[in-house]
Every structure is written in C-alpha cells, then in structure tokens.
Amino acid sequence: MQPDVTETTTDRAQRLNYLYGDASAEAIIAVAVKEFGAGLAAVSSFGADSAILLHLIAQVQPSLPVLFLQTNKHFPATLRYQAQLVQELGLTDVRDLLPDAGALKTHDPLGALCLTDKDRCCDLRKVQPLAQGIAPFEAWFTGRKQFQAATRNGLPAFEAVGQHIRINPLRDWTAEHLEAHRASHHLPLHPLVEQGYRSIGCMPCTRPVSDNEDQRAGRWSGSGKTECGIHLGGLEQHLHKDKIKGADL
Numbered sequence: 001m002q003p004d005v006t007e008t009t010t011d012r013a014q015r016l017n018y019l020y021g022d023a024s025a026e027a028i029i030a031v032a033v034k035e036f037g038a039g040l041a042a043v044s045s046f047g048a049d050s051a052i053l054l055h056l057i058a059q060v061q062p063s064l065p066v067l068f069l070q071t072n073k074h075f076p077a078t079l080r081y082q083a084q085l086v087q088e089l090g091l092t093d094v095r096d097l098l099p100d101a102g103a104l105k106t107h108d109p110l111g112a113l114c115l116t117d118k119d120r121c122c123d124l125r126k127v128q129p130l131a132q133g134i135a136p137f138e139a140w141f142t143g144r145k146q147f148q149a150a151t152r153n154g155l156p157a158f159e160a161v162g163q164h165i166r167i168n169p170l171r172d173w174t175a176e177h178l179e180a181h182r183a184s185h186h187l188p189l190h191p192l193v194e195q196g197y198r199s200i201g202c203m204p205c206t207r208p209v210s211d212n213e214d215q216r217a218g219r220w221s222g223s224g225k226t227e228c229g230i231h232l233g234g235l236e237q238h239l240h241k242d243k244i245k246g247a248d249l
Contacts, residue, residue, distance in 0.1 A: 008160075009160045009162070009163050009164065009165060010160040012158075012160070012165060013156075013158040013159055013160040013165050014158075016031070016035070016157070016158040016165070017156050017157055017158045019031075020157060020158075021156060021157045021158070023157070025053075025056055025169035025170050025173065026056060026059075026060075026169075028157055028167065028169040029056055029057060029060050029141070029169050030060055032139060032141070032167050032169075033060055033061055033064075035139075036137075036138045036139045036165075039137050039138030039139060040064065040137060040138065040139050040140065040141075041064065041065040041066070041067055041133075041134060041137045041139075041140045041141070042054070042057055042064055042065070042066045042067065042140060042141040042142075043066075043067045043068075043069075043130065043133075043134070043140050043141065043142055044066050044067070044068060044143065045068070045069070045078075045143075045200070045201065046068060046078055046081055046082040046085060046190075047078065047143075047190060047199065047200040047201070048190050048192070048193050048197065048198055048199055048200050048215075049143065049178050049182070049190075050085070050143055050190075051085055051089075051182060051187040051188060051189075051190075052143070052170065052173075052178050052181050052182055052187065053141065053143040053169065053170055054066065054085055054089055054091065055089055055181075055185055055187055056169065057141065058089040058090055058091060062089065062090045062091055062092055063092045063093055064091075064093065065093045065094075065095060065137075066091055066093065066094045066095065067095050067097055067130070067133045067134065067140070068082065068094060068095065068096050068097065069097050069125070069126050069129060069130060070096040070097060070098050071099065071125040071126060071202050072098075072099070072111075072125070073114065073125065073202035073203055073204060073205075074202060074203060075192060075200065075203045075206075077190070077191045077192050078190070078192075078200060080191075081188070081190050081191065082094075084188055085188065088187075088188065095133070097129040097130060097132070097133040098129060099124050099125045099128065099129050100124075100128065100129070103124055103128070104124060104125075107120065107124055108121065108124060114202065114204045114205055115204070118205060118220055118223055118225055119225065125202075134164060137164065138164060138165065139164060139165040139166070139167055140164070140165075140166060140167065141167045141168075141169060142166060142167070142168055143168075143170055144168050144170070144171065145168075145170050145171060145172075145173055145174075145178075146171055146172060147173075147174055147175065147215070155168055155171045156168065156171065157169065157171055175215070195208060196208025196209060196210075197209075197218065198215045198216075198218065199215050199216040199218060199219055201219050205219060205220050205221075206218055206219055207221050
C-alpha cells in the first residue's frame with residue numbers, strides 16, 4: 001500500500017496504531033506485509049524467544065528479509081540455533097549484517113572494546129551495521145515485549161524511527177504466552193535458556209539471570225547499560241547521517 005504523500009512517518013505510525021495497535025500479532029504482521037510490501041524486513045537476534053516471531057512471519061511470508069547482526073561476539077550456540085531455525089521454519093532470505101572491518105581495525109583492533117567501552121562496542125558492532133542494513137527498507141519487525149524490562153513499558157505496535165517505522169507485533173505478549181506458542185508449535189528452544197539465559201546477546205556481555213530479575217538483567221550486568229542502542233536514538237542518528245551521505249553522492 002502506498003502512503004499518502006502528505007503523510008509524515010510519525011503520522012503513518014500513529015494511523016497504524018489507531019487502526020491496528022490493539023490487534024493480534026498475526027494481524028499486525030499481515031497488515032504490515034500489505035502496507036509496506038517489498039519495503040518490509042525483520043530484525044532478529046536469534047535469541048531466547050526469537051523462534052516465536054520468526055514462526056509467525058514464516059506463516060505469512062517466509063521470503064521476508066531477516067536481518068541478523070553478526071557481531072562476531074555471539075555464543076556458538078546462538079549461531080547453531082540460527083541455522084536450525086532457518087532450516088525448520090523455511091526462511092529463505094536471512095542476511096548477516098557485519099561491522100565495518102576498517103572501523104574495527106581502527107577502534108577495536110584487539111577485539112576487547114567490549115571490556116572498556118560497551119557503548120562504543122555496541123555502536124560499532126550493532127547500531128552502525130543495522131542502520132546500513134535497514135536503510136533500504138521502510139519498516140522492520142522486532143521481537144521486543146513490554147514485560148522484558150521497565151524501559152519497555154508501554155511499547156506500541158508501530159513506532160516512527162526517522163523516516164522508517166519499527167513494528168513490535170509481540171509488544172503485549174507475556175512469557176507464558178510465548179512459551180505456550182512455542183510448545184504448541186513444537187518450536188526449538190535456544191539451548192542457553194535452560195542454563196538461565198533469558199535474554200541472549202553477545203557472549204562477553206551476557207550472563208544468566210535469577211527468577212526475580214528482569215528478563216534483560218543479564219545484559220551488560222553491572223554497567224548501568226540497559227540497551228545496545230539499536231532501539232534508542234543512536235540508530236536514528238546513523239540513519240540520518242547515511243541519508244545525508246547518500247544525498248551528497
């Protein structure tokens with residue numbers, strides 16, 4: 001569906017929220033496929049509960065581009081899990097987004113930046129590659145949920161991010177809802193979940209969590225950091241820079 005040329009991205013996100021903000025995850029995915037067409041992608045970490053969103057997407061459009069941030073810091077179990085899900089769900093267009101080799105050589109030649117400057121490491125290995133990866137698309141799906149952390153309370157179905165729209169079909173799903181869906185469809189569980197990992201990112205910055213902690217408490221533990229940046233303002237800043245750079249070519 002082509003948007004009204006006078007409609008801003010913020011207006012478009014508000015319109016979609018007004019019409020479908022309370023719809024089911026399945027309905028939101030179907031609406032987004034019609035609304036954005038070839039301008040739609042999904043971003044997946046292939047983490048603890050990634051199988052649920054990917055399964056829902058595969059039921060509608062298994063050829064949808066799925067973008068994976070290959071930071072080169074993942075648990076080996078995550079990469080094996082990625083390969084398993086791709087095969088079992090029949091996903092046909094999974095793309096690895098890699099950090100810029102030159103930037104790593106300059107700013108993280110030893111691969112140890114995660115120990116001294118976690119924000120900068122995430123920017124190099126996640127935020128910048130994602131900005132480049134999603135630039136060609138109008139919108140993308142994420143697997144974020146409101147219950148995961150206090151910072152995600154009130155998460156809407158559709159969000160404007162610069163000139164793009166971020167879509168959160170599972171925003172109001174609970175942990176019980178996720179597990180019921182996984183079990184009923186016999187979706188494989190990430191092997192680290194049984195070891196206490198409930199939110200799984202890069203290996204140096206992820207630990208298991210206890211039952212009384214937020215699901216994401218094991219990410220960047222002890223640093224005060226709660227998000228890698230791909231869901232914060234840094235992504236929009238990089239998207240804006242890339243747009244200006246492209247206009248100058």
